[in-house]
Amino acid sequence: MLTIALSKGKLLGQTLPLFAEAGYPTKDLTEDSRRLVFTYGDRGITYLIVRPSDVPAYVEHGAADIGVVGKDVLLEQNPDVYEPVDLKIGACRLSVAALRGQESRSRLSSKVRVATKYPTITERYFNQKGIPVEIIKLYGSIELAPVLGLADRIVDLVETGNTLKAHDLVEIDVIARSTARLIVNRASLKLKYQAVMSLLEALRRTRPGDGKMVAAGRGGKRPRSAERGALAGRDRSLA
Numbered sequence: 001m002l003t004i005a006l007s008k009g010k011l012l013g014q015t016l017p018l019f020a021e022a023g024y025p026t027k028d029l030t031e032d033s034r035r036l037v038f039t040y041g042d043r044g045i046t047y048l049i050v051r052p053s054d055v056p057a058y059v060e061h062g063a064a065d066i067g068v069v070g071k072d073v074l075l076e077q078n079p080d081v082y083e084p085v086d087l088k089i090g091a092c093r094l095s096v097a098a099l100r101g102q103e104s105r106s107r108l109s110s111k112v113r114v115a116t117k118y119p120t121i122t123e124r125y126f127n128q129k130g131i132p133v134e135i136i137k138l139y140g141s142i143e144l145a146p147v148l149g150l151a152d153r154i155v156d157l158v159e160t161g162n163t164l165k166a167h168d169l170v171e172i173d174v175i176a177r178s179t180a181r182l183i184v185n186r187a188s189l190k191l192k193y194q195a196v197m198s199l200l201e202a203l204r205r206t207r208p209g210d211g212k213m214v215a216a217g218r219g220g221k222r223p224r225s226a227e228r229g230a231l232a233g234r235d236r237s238l239a
């Protein structure tokens with residue numbers, strides 16, 4: 001049985017058609033269902049519907065073999081998992097923004113107050129620029145913070161830019177670009193090799209041009225040689 005943690009919310013509606021196209025069951029699994037576990041016993045598949053930011057924990061700790069999660073979340077959490085497929089859905093960027101007219105740093109006191117859901121990425125970004133920063137961790141509606149004077153800057157996801165525009169905010173810099181990724185538990189790759197590889201290959205066929213098996217977390221720790229060898233024939237990027 002393969003257990004797959006899917007991100008609920010924005011990504012779920014784009015993930016389900018990909019799995020269906022790859023030949024995996026999705027019957028009765030809809031975005032508005034209140035059920036959190038969907039088991040297709042005859043196909044050996046169980047889906048868990050979890051918060052996007054919880055997907056890496058499920059996969060890293062083996063509660064799920066596989067997960068679907070945004071690169072933004074992986075960059076923030078740096079989990080110790082494989083990240084073999086870019087699903088190319090949920091495209092957005094992680095950007096720094098400020099109120100229009102307040103883009104210049106000379107208007108700010110020495111420490112920049114930044115509201116974000118991404119404290120680790122944000123701290124690293126400002127540290128690398130040598131700018132003292134105070135992080136204000138929020139869990140949503142980040143664009144409100146500068147409007148209310150809670151922060152000088154935000155670091156948040158931007159897709160169309162409509163949310164920024166609606167709050168008179170302007171994008172100052174792009175920190176990273178994000179799409180949804182398939183992640184794989186390290187032990188599951190060995191113990192459920194055939195089932196994992198069948199899913200990866202089926203999803204890759206729906207995403208022409210993709211196919212890197214890279215370690216997502218822990219500073220890019222490389223797979224052990226046995227895992228590398230097992231995958232190298234199919235995935236040269238690992239060799």
Ligand SMILES: Nc1ncnc2c1ncn2[C@@H]1O[C@H](COP(=O)(O)OP(=O)(O)OP(=O)(O)O)[C@@H](O)[C@H]1O
Binds near residue numbers: 051053072092
């Ligand atoms: N506006 C957007 N356009 C495209 N993709 C987005 C957008 N906002 C978020 N995403 C992608 O979808 C993922 C899930 O976003 P969503 O807004 O559904 O959940 P969330 O509220 O961020 O999750 P959590 O409850 O864990 O904080 C993000 O991590 C990102 O990869």
Ligand SMILES: O=P(O)(O)OC[C@H]1O[C@H](OP(=O)(O)OP(=O)(O)O)[C@H](O)[C@@H]1O
Binds near residue numbers: 140157158160162163
């Ligand atoms: O550039 P846009 O197309 O306007 O999209 C960007 C918005 O989408 C996400 O918010 P979400 O809807 O996930 O709400 P949240 O504030 O709860 O994170 C993100 O945090 C931005 O607010």
